[in-house]
Amino acid sequence: MRLRAVVRRCGGCRVRSLPRMGTAESGAPNGVVADPPLVPCVGAVVHDADGRLLLIRRGHAPHEGLWSVPGGRVEPGESPEAAVVREVREETGLRVRADAAVGRVQIPADDVVYEVTDLACTLEGSDQRPVAGDDASDVMFADAAALERLSCTPRLVETLGGWGVLPR
Numbered sequence: 001m002r003l004r005a006v007v008r009r010c011g012g013c014r015v016r017s018l019p020r021m022g023t024a025e026s027g028a029p030n031g032v033v034a035d036p037p038l039v040p041c042v043g044a045v046v047h048d049a050d051g052r053l054l055l056i057r058r059g060h061a062p063h064e065g066l067w068s069v070p071g072g073r074v075e076p077g078e079s080p081e082a083a084v085v086r087e088v089r090e091e092t093g094l095r096v097r098a099d100a101a102v103g104r105v106q107i108p109a110d111d112v113v114y115e116v117t118d119l120a121c122t123l124e125g126s127d128q129r130p131v132a133g134d135d136a137s138d139v140m141f142a143d144a145a146a147l148e149r150l151s152c153t154p155r156l157v158e159t160l161g162g163w164g165v166l167p168r
Helices: 079-094 144-151 156-162
Strands: 037-046 053-060 072-073 095-108 113-123 136-140
Touching: 037 053, 037 079, 037 095, 053 079, 072 079, 079 095, 079 113, 079 136, 095 156, 136 144
Parallel strands: 037 113
Antiparallel strands: 037 072, 053 136, 095 113
16 A cells, blocks of 8 residues: 555644544545544744754654754643743743744654644744753754754654745
8 A cells, every 4th residue: 555645734724734644544444543542742943033943952762862843742731832832941941932833743653643733933032042951952043054964853854844934
C-alpha cells in the first residue's frame, strides 16, 4: 500500500494540518484503525526583528540532541495560548505573546498521538536573550543559512516551509 500526504484546511480558522498516518484518510486497510488517544501539545514559531527563527536543541527523548521549535504538552485546563507562553518561558527564558495558529501536525508515538498546534508568537521586548532551560540543552535564533546546517527533528523544516514561516 502506498501512503500519500493530504493537506487539509480548516475552513473557519484557516489552519493547515496533515492527517495522521494509518487512518482511513491515508488509505488504511478497510478504513478501520483503532485511534490512540490524542495528547494536545503546542509549538512556538518565534521570529526576532531580523527574521531569525527561535530553536531549541532537545535535551531529552524523543529526538534528544535535535533542533526544534520550543513547545510541549498543554496542561489540563490550560489554553493553547497559555501553554505556548509557558513553554517558551520554561525552555528559553523569553517572554512572548501568543498570536494565531500557523499549522497543526499529528505525531504518532508509542501509545498516543501528539496533536501539536504551532502558534506564531511575538517577543515582548527586543532586549531579551534566550537561555536554555527545562527540556532544552541549547537555544538559538537561526537564519536560513544556519537552519540548513542544523540537525532538526523529522519534517520540521519541510512543515514550517509549507506553512510559510521559515526564517529569512
